[in-house]
Amino acid sequence: MRKSDFDRFAEKLGVSPEEILTALKAEVVKVGPGFRYLIDMENFFYYVLSRLHTQKKEAPPRQQAASPERFEEVLNRAIDSLAGASGYAKLVEVKNAVTRELGIEEEEFVRRLQDLIQTKKGAYILLEGGDLKIQIGAKKYGYIKRVVKNSLAEVVYY
DSSP states (O other), X not given: OBHHHHHHHHHHHXXXXXXXXXXXXXXXXXXXXXXXXXXXXXXXXXXXXXXHHHHHXXXXXXXXXXXXXXXXXXXXXXXXXXXXXTSEEEHHHHHHHHHHHHTOOHHHHHHHHHHHHHHTTTSEEEEOOSSSXXXXXXXXXXXXXXXXXXXXXXXXOX
């Protein structure tokens, strides 16, 4: 298994790659320009099943669905905190922050983001670049930017 695939899988499982590697007694082997893990697939399969089973038992009860206003507030806060100098934030990082705070699944996040973009046209910009992407509609996007409309001029009286 490639190291990059293994790391992504471990992230989705909610554990560190090192934890899985030590539990499975995996070997790291240099292959070409990258690394691969040699693991016993039967042990790996049982480890994943046991991990999913314990996560299901430990999972907190689902919260009631957050209102659209609450979703927008959490989304805006996540974009603002994760945005770089250009104002763009990685959409995957924003999704992770929002889903963690609201306790919703990725599908729910995508659906709510689609609805928000449709209702607030011009309030958000999505870019297709990036390594990790999220499919929204027919396209896959990697970055999101919040468009804040400021007044052109302010008059201040002293």
